[in-house]
Amino acid sequence: MKRMSIVVLLILVLVGSLFSAGTQEVTTKKVPVIGVSKFLAHAALDAVESGMQDYLASVGKTVTYDFQNANADVSASAQIAQKFKSDRVDIAVGIATPTAQALVNVFTDIPVVFSAISDPLGAGLVTTYETPYDENTTGVSDMNPVDAQIELLAKLTGAKVIGNVYASGEANGVSQMEQAKAATEKLGLEFVTAAVSNTAEVMQATQAIIGRVDALYIATDNTVISALPSVDDVASKAGVPLMAADPSNVEGTDFLVAWGFDYYKIGLATGEIVADLLDGKKPGEIGTVFLTDPADFELWFNLDAAAKLGITIPEDLLESAAVVFQDGKKIDK
Amino acid sequence: MLEGIFVDGLIFSIMVIGVLISYRILDFADLTCDGSFATGAAVATMAIVQGLGLGTALLLALLSGAVAGVVTATIHNRLKVPGLLAGILTMTMLYSINIRILGGRANVPLLRITTLYTKFPEFFSMLSHSWALLSGTLLIVIAVKFIIDIFFRTDLGIAIGALGSNEQMIISMGMNPKLLKVIGMALSNGLIALSGGLLAQYQGFADANLGQGMVVQGLAAIMIGEFLFDSNKISLITLRVVFGAIIYKALMFLGRYYGYYINLTPSDLKLLTGILVIVSLIVAQTRNAASSADARKKALRRNKERREAEYEEANHA
Numbered sequence: 001m002k003r004m005s006i007v008v009l010l011i012l013v014l015v016g017s018l019f020s021a022g023t024q025e026v027t028t029k030k031v032p033v034i035g036v037s038k039f040l041a042h043a044a045l046d047a048v049e050s051g052m053q054d055y056l057a058s059v060g061k062t063v064t065y066d067f068q069n070a071n072a073d074v075s076a077s078a079q080i081a082q083k084f085k086s087d088r089v090d091i092a093v094g095i096a097t098p099t100a101q102a103l104v105n106v107f108t109d110i111p112v113v114f115s116a117i118s119d120p121l122g123a124g125l126v127t128t129y130e131t132p133y134d135e136n137t138t139g140v141s142d143m144n145p146v147d148a149q150i151e152l153l154a155k156l157t158g159a160k161v162i163g164n165v166y167a168s169g170e171a172n173g174v175s176q177m178e179q180a181k182a183a184t185e186k187l188g189l190e191f192v193t194a195a196v197s198n199t200a201e202v203m204q205a206t207q208a209i210i211g212r213v214d215a216l217y218i219a220t221d222n223t224v225i226s227a228l229p230s231v232d233d234v235a236s237k238a239g240v241p242l243m244a245a246d247p248s249n250v251e252g253t254d255f256l257v258a259w260g261f262d263y264y265k266i267g268l269a270t271g272e273i274v275a276d277l278l279d280g281k282k283p284g285e286i287g288t289v290f291l292t293d294p295a296d297f298e299l300w301f302n303l304d305a306a307a308k309l310g311i312t313i314p315e316d317l318l319e320s321a322a323v324v325f326q327d328g329k330k331i332d333k
Numbered sequence: 334m335l336e337g338i339f340v341d342g343l344i345f346s347i348m349v350i351g352v353l354i355s356y357r358i359l360d361f362a363d364l365t366c367d368g369s370f371a372t373g374a375a376v377a378t379m380a381i382v383q384g385l386g387l388g389t390a391l392l393l394a395l396l397s398g399a400v401a402g403v404v405t406a407t408i409h410n411r412l413k414v415p416g417l418l419a420g421i422l423t424m425t426m427l428y429s430i431n432i433r434i435l436g437g438r439a440n441v442p443l444l445r446i447t448t449l450y451t452k453f454p455e456f457f458s459m460l461s462h463s464w465a466l467l468s469g470t471l472l473i474v475i476a477v478k479f480i481i482d483i484f485f486r487t488d489l490g491i492a493i494g495a496l497g498s499n500e501q502m503i504i505s506m507g508m509n510p511k512l513l514k515v516i517g518m519a520l521s522n523g524l525i526a527l528s529g530g531l532l533a534q535y536q537g538f539a540d541a542n543l544g545q546g547m548v549v550q551g552l553a554a555i556m557i558g559e560f561l562f563d564s565n566k567i568s569l570i571t572l573r574v575v576f577g578a579i580i581y582k583a584l585m586f587l588g589r590y591y592g593y594y595i596n597l598t599p600s601d602l603k604l605l606t607g608i609l610v611i612v613s614l615i616v617a618q619t620r621n622a623a624s625s626a627d628a629r630k631k632a633l634r635r636n637k638e639r640r641e642a643e644y645e646e647a648n649h650a
Contacts, residue, residue, distance in 0.1 A: 069599040074543045078536035082337025083589050097440055098540050104444055105537025124442025168432055169541040171440035
């Protein structure tokens with residue numbers, strides 16, 4: 001019984017601390033608080049975070065950040081959303097699908113900004129892409145220009161069969177695979193896929209399809225991009241050209257071409273939305289922002305890999321490239 | 334605050350009761366949990382999206398988890414492999430099945446759809462939003478706890494409990510331990526999946542990776558519960574599991590909340606979970622050692638008294 005009373009005491013202390021904490025938060029309200037819920041620490045997602053901060057700093061907004069990270073633990077995203085709710089943050093930012101969904105589920109009054117979401121409609125974050133609407137969500141989509149990427153890869157390599165390794169456990173991996181499939185069908189090409197559930201399977205999955213494909217296309221799913229060196233290893237040994245949709249991870253590999261988002265710029269666009277919201281704009285007026293300006297994308301070529309594969313890259317494409325690798329050196333243009 | 338700790342903790346506690354049945358009552362190191370939790374979420378979500386109704390959704394989630402448990406127990410029984418391996422096998426297979434259930438997608442949203450957690454505020458309209466969610470969840474947890482308490486007082490439940498402590502005794506009583514394991518595992522994973530089905534509705538989506546790391550969190554909650562008080566009564570054991578689950582969630586929440594004062598970053602929380610389990614184990618062990626030493630002393634004293642009494646009786650005679 002003595003132990004029971006200790007338990008009761010413990011619970012009382014806990015509950016007491018909660019209520020006292022709740023009242024503390026109310027009084028400290030001057031600088032707007034921005035709660036940022038990131039699914040996991042990852043090169044691209046970190047770039048979004050810093051892009052957003054840099055933009056807000058550059059336009060002279062003084063804000064306080066509360067950075068939270070779910071450590072890729074899906075069930076933690078709801079808890080982070082609750083934390084923001086009890087903290088009464090002014091704007092909640094969700095980077096990556098599960099954390100953004102948890103925020104949208106909890107908040108109905110304050111604006112929720114999602115970022116780096118490939119398919120906001122499919123993820124249920126917004127109900128329409130047409131503005132204005134009266135929901136409290138807005139954000140930036142990082143939908144890859146998959147069609148254009150596949151077209152470029154086919155044009156460069158003359159490939160008849162395009163291979164793709166994707167993560168079956170990631171919403172954006174699956175949706176990009178489906179888009180790539182549709183794109184190849186439109187061009188009359190064959191499409192071969194291999195699904196993985198974690199980074200350790202990427203090597204084997206690539207080996208399984210490498211003999212059947214003329215070129216490999218890797219989209220922006222976190223799992224496969226994290227294991228890009230394995231894909232590269234298999235592809236370069238087999239002499240198959242490799243295209244990656246995310247330039248941020250290709251350095252040091254024998255990729256042929258990388259063309260995709262600069263996630264830092266997605267962060268800047270996210271920051272712009274946050275700044276607009278702070279200035280009193282309604283989320284429904286902003287809607288979902290898609291980056292379409294070619295300047296938001298980066299085109300990278302690896303001329304060493306091209307030479308090895310016997311592929312010549314047209315001059316006009318080289319002109320528009322942001323980064324070119326030649327003789328093992330990185331040349332920024 | 335209220336929701337982040339108590340609603341989350343109560344939903345979590347149903348899963349922990351499931352883990353308790355496999356780990357503590359059946360003595361079956363079961364990792365199916367990581368898979369069946371997500372299965373429950375996936376089944377409930379798809380059922381709700383298809384418009385099958387909330388009750389049906391939760392029932393289907395419960396059944397899907399039970400099937401997963403039966404599969405694990407059958408692999409263990411028929412192929413004579415350790416429970417750990419059987420659980421890992423089922424968990425691995427469930428990853429693919431979960432994505433199938435979700436219709437080939439990894440993530441299905443439940444946003445702007447009527448779920449149990451949009452119903453609760455309507456149902457308990459006299460309460461504020463948070464309290465309504467809390468009351469609804471509490472009712473479910475009390476119902477589950479009550480049913481489990483009753484179950485483990487029936488002949489079948491007692492037999493399952495005895496199986497975990499002494500399998501040989503069950504065999505010599507003429508009962509089939511394999512069947513009991515199947516029933517126990519079905520119950521355990523059914524509860525885990527039910528909890529997954531509730532969490533999906535609470536957080537607004539089902540995700541293929543939802544179950545990751547659940548077993549460890551569940552164990553942490555059980556250990557914290559055991560740290561609270563000793564008992565071998567089933568109603569108190571399930572009660573301390575519910576407390577343990579809430580305290581675990583509270584510690585994680587407070588870690589997020591006040592962690593930065595001591596330079597704790599959100600990515601340190603997994604380390605915190607591990608340390609929590611180890612500390613609870615150490616405390617429980619020291620206490621066990623102390624209580625058994627105490628018991629021995631008492632036994633010695635009793636012996637001595639008895640001997641003295643006998644001696645005196647002999648003297649009188």
